[in-house]
Amino acid sequence: MATKTKKKEKEKAKAKSKAKKNGQITLNARTADRHVLYEEAVQCVEADLDFFSKVFKKTRGYAPHTLREDFCGTASLACEWVARHEENRAWGVDLDRPTLDWGIKHHLSRLGDDQDRVTLIEGDVLASPSPAVQVTAALNFSYQVFKDRKTLLAYFKNAYSGLADDGMFFLDAFGGTESMEENDEDRRISPATRPDGSRLPAYTYIWEQASFNPIDHNIVCHIHFKFKDGSKLKKAFTYDWRLWTLPELQELILEAGFSRADVYMEGWDDDEDEADGIFKKKTRAENMAGWVGYVVGIK
Ligand SMILES: C[S@@+](CC[C@H](N)C(=O)[O-])C[C@H]1O[C@@H](n2cnc3c(N)ncnc32)[C@H](O)[C@@H]1O
Incomplete structure (x- = not known):
């Protein structure tokens, strides 16, 4: 029995070293880090930041340099923002200390001295002030944690007052007939x-x-x-x-004081039969089984 176990362990170690040589890492439910898996599968912070910069520049005529990431989790977006430009500064707000610590270990540390330009705040987005910023982002539908109108409006008002005079507020949203199944x-x-x-x-x-x-x-x-x-x-x-609808979000953004609430919908690539990653400003859209969009509040 003991020899059998030893043989198995040897084979396991051999397979592990072969995988390592090929640049592969062993991955299973026991060894996996859920934040690594999440970031790889769900987030594309580069595309989000490209979109914010494009819309901001088109509206204001210049690039923004300050960003607040609400519900920041591991602060991957905030860190990528700071890495993009030496003048960029970011603030990230999240309730969860262990998740913020994971972000410090895995993202802020990679920035070296530039991590001084990222400030993480452990707190509620409803009550955590930071200096006025040009861009505030609340992504991966996190604001949907606020389930009643009064609380979501309070959050949007908070976002409004935390923005500089030229500020913009970016939310993402999902929906479609299959989102209610x-x-x-x-x-x-x-x-x-x-x-x-x-x-x-x-x-x-x-x-x-x-x-x-x-x-x-x-x-x-x-x-x-x-x-x-x-x-x-x-x-x-x-x-x-709470699955908020686009008209509700637009109405509440305007009620919070923003001058405009624009909706950008992702396009569809018929050849690939999948979403194309291109977001365009729309006032009419096809009623699809599933869609993703951004809602942009302009101060
Ligand atoms: C869906 S994750 C978002 C992670 C990342 N920002 C993204 O875009 O993928 C939601 C995060 O919101 C945080 N959160 C939930 N309610 C919050 C609140 N009221 N204030 C601050 N953070 C909150 C959670 O701790 C969690 O890290």
């Missing part, structure tokens, strides 16, 4: 090679809409991850939200 969506994630040559093996990201209540639009969603060895990281993240 209980369903699962699987996506295979093939991570890119990192600067140190290592690469995370492919894994599956699962977005589960576990429940939707048509009376109050309460929606509960989970993110699960599935690995090549068959293991699963179930409910790596859970969101208990």
